[in-house]
Amino acid sequence: MFAAPAFAMLAVFFLTPTAYNFVYAFTDWSSFKSAISPVGLDNFTELAASGALRKALTITLVYAAGVAVFQNLFGMGLALLLERDTRLNRLLRVVFFIPVIISALAAGYIFQALLKPDGGVNQLLSVLSGTPVHTAWLGSTKWTILVVILIHSWKWMGMSMLVYLAGLKTIDSQVLEAARIDGASPWQTLLRIRIPLIAPAVTFNVATALLGSMNSFDIVQATTGGGPGSSTELLNLFIFRTFGQGLYAQATTMSLVLFLAVVFLAFPVIGMLRRRERNMT
Template sequence: MSAVRSRRREGRDAWLLVLPALLPVMLFSVYPLVYGVLLGFTDAAAGLGVETHFNGLDNYVELAGNELFWKSFKIGLVWAFSVTILQFLASLGLALLLNLDLRLRWLARTLALIPWAMPPVIIAIMWQLMLNPSYGPVNRALDAIGLPGGVNWLGEAAVALPVVIVVGVWAGMPQTTVTLLAGLQSVPAELNEAAAIDGASTWRRFWHVTLPALRPIITAITTLDLIWNFNSFALVFVLTAGGPGGTTMLPSLFAYNEAFRYGHFGYAAAMGNVMVVLIGAFLILYLRAQSRRRFQ
């Protein structure tokens, strides 16, 4: 009996130790999440004294026929996948470069982290100034080398989304680069040395030794990047606010407008719930495919 009492006391003490850290998580993460899910099944709207009623699946039925939302969802997928893939490729190349024993490597690593130290709003304002069609340095540089300048990079429907994707790649590279660089430094040097002795070229050593060793890290960071990019808001909101003509209208911006411009809180919450379910389903399939490939 004394052993059972001792285990119970230890369990109670453990909960008491965890409780101070658990309460903020419950208050600021779990409660808003649960409240948001429930809100999607109501007709909650902005205004004083407006009553909220449970309306079941009405929001989701209306959302199923909302072509503008599904158009924004497609744009969000294009944005998220493009930024994630380009970000990974650029970060992998930079991580490989920073992993070499070069002079001033410490300075290069420090400079690579600059976008990480800047808030998304500041990054967006900086790029707005650089891409300004009248006095931005990008157009001036194009004029200086004889190429046509004066392009309204963020105001023309044909180029706005690709430009915003480039900005998103630049802004998100540091964390991906640091993660991949840490993975490269954890790859045993003996494996590459053994492959080199066997006559493997640099490319074959990278493809058959380095890349397989990085696969768990690649899976983790690309999954996180995809979630972060799909849920991106501040960067695109400041850059274009979803324009021009809705060509950069991400689903998070669409839901924001529905909630805070038109006051349809319940409908906007339903949009958030749909986004979570669809992205969650895709991530489950992606992680399952990666785990099967890992154990083959």
């Protein structure tokens, strides 16, 4: 009975729209028609023939994979550096967690201003090098995707850091002492003992990074708007643009494709990590 209001809210604002998403994907719903008619799989076949959808889906998968790698590398590195409970480390943990609580749109606009040809990054590089620097950090159709991946990873690395810190704190110091007495180097201790013992933290961080980045919108919208030349147009940006054109059924179909991509790509990766986690522990 106490949970009933929560389930009611969930049903109204999540389950019902999700169910309608499956329905409208098979219709011709748009702002150009007064009636909605079923069209079967026509939306899916048209989108499958469109190179734009395949490109947006590919960019989304590359983006998600890059974020999963860099966000966890940054988070793990910070956790190892700030593991000791000193006053300075506690302060630095707070500093590195601040980006997590900053609005993603605000962070995106800040980096968009910093990375302009006349922005703060190039001004700093000009001072350090002694020569004018006018690099267009967000102007390359090849490398801009890496820039936004790093921005997303920077935004959420504080969360990964906290999860890894919590995992590292659960390791018995006697296990590490035994490894040191047996002659294990710090690198061997990290790879053979510490990382296997925090396997649940790795699984959680990879899962949240994958699911979060595959549904990303705000950071890329604020920094590049999907450009240059649609090289950073994630599927959510493509859906947003299509919906804004009044093509509601096509946008709904794309959101269903994104849902299926998460189900058939992200969840198997999470399952693999869970099996690896059980084998390690």
